[in-house]
Amino acid sequence: MKIIRSPQSMAAWSERLRREGLTIGFVPTMGALHDGHRALIRAARLQCDALVVSIFVNPTQFGPTEDLAKYPRPIAADRTLCREEGVDVCFEPTADTMYPEGFQTMVTVPEIAQRWEGVARPHHFAGVATVVTKLFGIVRPHLALFGQKDYQQAMAVKRLVTDLNLGVTIDVRPTIREQDGLAMSSRNRYLSPENRQAATILYQALQAGRRAIQAGRRHASMVERIMRQTVEQEPAALIEYFALCDPASLAPLTHITGRVLLLGAIKIGTVRLLDNVVVPASHQVRRAAK
Amino acid sequence: MKIIRSPQSMAAWSERLRREGLTIGFVPTMGALHDGHRALIRAARLQCDALVVSIFVNPTQFGPTEDLAKYPRPIAADRTLCREEGVDVCFEPTADTMYPEGFQTMVTVPEIAQRWEGVARPHHFAGVATVVTKLFGIVRPHLALFGQKDYQQAMAVKRLVTDLNLGVTIDVRPTIREQDGLAMSSRNRYLSPENRQAATILYQALQAGRRAIQAGRRHASMVERIMRQTVEQEPAALIEYFALCDPASLAPLTHITGRVLLLGAIKIGTVRLLDNVVVPASHQVRRAAK
Numbered sequence: 001m002k003i004i005r006s007p008q009s010m011a012a013w014s015e016r017l018r019r020e021g022l023t024i025g026f027v028p029t030m031g032a033l034h035d036g037h038r039a040l041i042r043a044a045r046l047q048c049d050a051l052v053v054s055i056f057v058n059p060t061q062f063g064p065t066e067d068l069a070k071y072p073r074p075i076a077a078d079r080t081l082c083r084e085e086g087v088d089v090c091f092e093p094t095a096d097t098m099y100p101e102g103f104q105t106m107v108t109v110p111e112i113a114q115r116w117e118g119v120a121r122p123h124h125f126a127g128v129a130t131v132v133t134k135l136f137g138i139v140r141p142h143l144a145l146f147g148q149k150d151y152q153q154a155m156a157v158k159r160l161v162t163d164l165n166l167g168v169t170i171d172v173r174p175t176i177r178e179q180d181g182l183a184m185s186s187r188n189r190y191l192s193p194e195n196r197q198a199a200t201i202l203y204q205a206l207q208a209g210r211r212a213i214q215a216g217r218r219h220a221s222m223v224e225r226i227m228r229q230t231v232e233q234e235p236a237a238l239i240e241y242f243a244l245c246d247p248a249s250l251a252p253l254t255h256i257t258g259r260v261l262l263l264g265a266i267k268i269g270t271v272r273l274l275d276n277v278v279v280p281a282s283h284q285v286r287r288a289a290k
Numbered sequence: 291m292k293i294i295r296s297p298q299s300m301a302a303w304s305e306r307l308r309r310e311g312l313t314i315g316f317v318p319t320m321g322a323l324h325d326g327h328r329a330l331i332r333a334a335r336l337q338c339d340a341l342v343v344s345i346f347v348n349p350t351q352f353g354p355t356e357d358l359a360k361y362p363r364p365i366a367a368d369r370t371l372c373r374e375e376g377v378d379v380c381f382e383p384t385a386d387t388m389y390p391e392g393f394q395t396m397v398t399v400p401e402i403a404q405r406w407e408g409v410a411r412p413h414h415f416a417g418v419a420t421v422v423t424k425l426f427g428i429v430r431p432h433l434a435l436f437g438q439k440d441y442q443q444a445m446a447v448k449r450l451v452t453d454l455n456l457g458v459t460i461d462v463r464p465t466i467r468e469q470d471g472l473a474m475s476s477r478n479r480y481l482s483p484e485n486r487q488a489a490t491i492l493y494q495a496l497q498a499g500r501r502a503i504q505a506g507r508r509h510a511s512m513v514e515r516i517m518r519q520t521v522e523q524e525p526a527a528l529i530e531y532f533a534l535c536d537p538a539s540l541a542p543l544t545h546i547t548g549r550v551l552l553l554g555a556i557k558i559g560t561v562r563l564l565d566n567v568v569v570p571a572s573h574q575v576r577r578a579a580k
Contacts, residue, residue: 108395110394129395134455159392159394164397164423164424167305
């Protein structure tokens with residue numbers, strides 16, 4: 001496995017492979033790799049000739065009070081995982097080469113960024129959209145993979161790739177979970193043992209919401225209340241938001257008439273946790289007309 | 291010469307050529323081609339294997355009160371010029387395919403856009419930056435050419451290409467002028483014969499500024515006054531701004547100590563005209579220290 005730090009060298013490597021007619025798969029990460037990343041890497045490995053994983057804790061997607069400084073950076077373990085999974089290049093740029101003096105260009109997805117995580121984290125999606133555009137410019141992948149856990153992020157990336165004609169196929173893969181349902185996330189390692197236990201409440205709430213829809217509930221406010229009530233049983237958890245949305249536009253729904261996305265964010269101690277489930281229309285009971 | 295209207299077909303054409311190891315030159319235009327464009331096309335032709343010219347009157351870079359609807363669209367003459375100059379592909383997308391329903395992503399260059407033309411035209415540079423990023427995504431050129439006449443636009447493009455790692459070399463070519471010095475521009479055809487005559491005052495003012503610097507003037511305010519006084523001799527002309535700036539950052543200068551960019555914008559009737567000259571340090575008289 002090659003470790004490449006310079007964007008120029010990375011771009012040259014990709015250009016050479018593309019000229020040979022090879023396809024490039026790409027998994028952009030902030031490191032602290034877990035089985036969710038591993039699933040993305042394996043899916044990419046199956047679909048492409050060559051495989052690039054980037055490890056870059058992107059400062060521009062963190063807010064001023066967020067966890068940039070203490071974000072985990074276990075680079076040796078990350079490289080080991082990449083080697084195990086047959087990654088060809090581990091791309092590890094530095095903040096200085098990604099954002100040199102004079103840097104100013106921003107990519108924004110204003111409609112997506114105005115909702116949910118965008119409200120909680122005002123500059124987050126501009127940071128994500130900009131760094132992903134940069135990484136796609138450098139790596140020039142045919143295919144890039146993202147996890148469904150960060151649903152809104154995956155939507156933002158799909159949107160900017162379409163809007164800016166970047167010619168990258170985006171593959172969004174199912175969330176990988178711990179045995180007890182907690183969605184895998186690099187931030188889970190911040191949780192104390194008791195809080196780790198409490199954290200399962202988020203997925204339990206989403207499951208309660210899903211069951212309510214499957215049982216025939218059609219009012220979003222009712223399903224939202226069921227999810228909130230589930231979390232309220234866990235004293236360590238603070239609700240940030242629960243929402244029922246259109247899975248394509250992320251617009252909130254008042255009535256459930258088809259596929260629906262259940263989004264949730266809670267805080268346990270200082271750790272923010274996100275999760276979501278999509279309930280397909282086919283899983284929903286249709287009540288007979290009166 | 292191929293005429294391609296669909297972004298997908300354009301991208302496929304470029305991808306095929308790149309795979310063959312050929313280099314692609316690109317001149318993005320809004321049509322109404324003149325000898326300034328012709329000079330860009332000829333320069334591209336000399337440097338690349340294949341040559342693409344785009345003709346797209348980009349709606350997002352026009353303000354609500356600007357001349358989008360009446361912008362000249364002499365497509366037959368434009369294609370003839372492209373054929374004469376050995377263009378391989380004339381890429382003519384529609385606004386519907388460039389900005390389909392749901393489009394929202396914007397590319398911004400906030401520091402460049404806060405000055406000069408960006409003040410006069412608040413959303414102009416975001417429109418330019420976004421469409422250029424899209425066109426580069428579709429055409430995937432190795433080299434793209436821009437005219438110095440739109441100096442700030444060329445700076446914005448250079449900046450975004452660097453910042454977003456787009457891997458396109460930007461070649462900024464000297465302004466092509468009419469016999470009497472007027473910078474060629476598609477908007478010159480809006481000028482009545484009398485106003486066409488009056489329009490030469492802009493370049494005369496920049497020349498007066500240049501001569502003042504070459505004669506030893508070092509106070510920017512003095513040079514600016516000389517340029518303004520020149521334009522004030524022409525009753526048909528209204529000054530929008532004159533500025534002496536750092537050619538790299540576009541920041542205004544108070545003292546001239548090296549290379550300097552003289553920027554000017556005037557209005558004649560309803561027509562806004564832009565022009566600029568760069569005065570190299572080597573052309574400036576160095577006064578002996580007292």
